[in-house]
Amino acid sequence: MTSAVIPVVTRIEGAQRLCFLPDLFGGDFVFAESMVYAYADRYCPDYRGGYWHFYRLPDGGGFMAPDADILTLSNACNGFSGTVSGNAAGFILTALVLNHRCWHYNRHGNGALCAHMAKRHEQLMSFVAFHPEQSLIWRALD
Template sequence: MQTTTVRPDAFEVSPAERPCFLPRLFSTDYLRAEISAYVYAGKYLTDYSGGEWAFMRLAGTGGYMVPPAGTWCFENPDNGAVAVVSADAAGIIITALVLNHRSHLYARHDQEALCAHFTLRWRQLMDFAETHPEAAAIFRALD
């Protein structure tokens, strides 16, 4: 399998790996979680209108989805966050929102295994985000 390294701890998933990536990231809820990512992108990324997303695998485990290349304006009226970020940072933000919201959903519905899975993936992504060059903008967006 050939992957592209974006950073020493993040790799773009190869076409051969793509079918397995979302189930690993989002477990059995991968279809709803993937749709949630696109819905959140439409809500928070100015001028988002679809496109092919890249999938990034983290060195240990976990990962995130990345919208089409370029710069994105993230706007969240709920917390007042406005930031112009790279596609990579936008993907971290959107994926973190999905992981966080779905973990809370499953906690409220007594689905402990899915809650634990989403919480673990969120923690892995936040650990990675702390070392990202756009960490300040990522955490402000998620505040």
């Protein structure tokens, strides 16, 4: 019998935080970061701003997450409404932004940024199976 190896997610601290967002979002990092915060305002009615953690996945992808124990997340586009951890909320919000920016750059003919966002989205989604709140994440993104 073999057991699955759970990938290690690393929380980015200190000076390494300066490189995280440009690596995650490429040349779109200023706008994409602000979109994550705007999506938090839109999808999480009890979100009030604050500090965000940055997490690096083993394959190079990553996500941002608000420093919150729990948040209510409501996605009117698919009818999801539920309570999730701050970590799961950030995972969901980052996935939504990566998907949106990929679509945007595909539509506007920027193949390089489209490919970057698609790669980061794929890396993030390949990690869902290892997240403790995977069923809620899938429901929120469905």
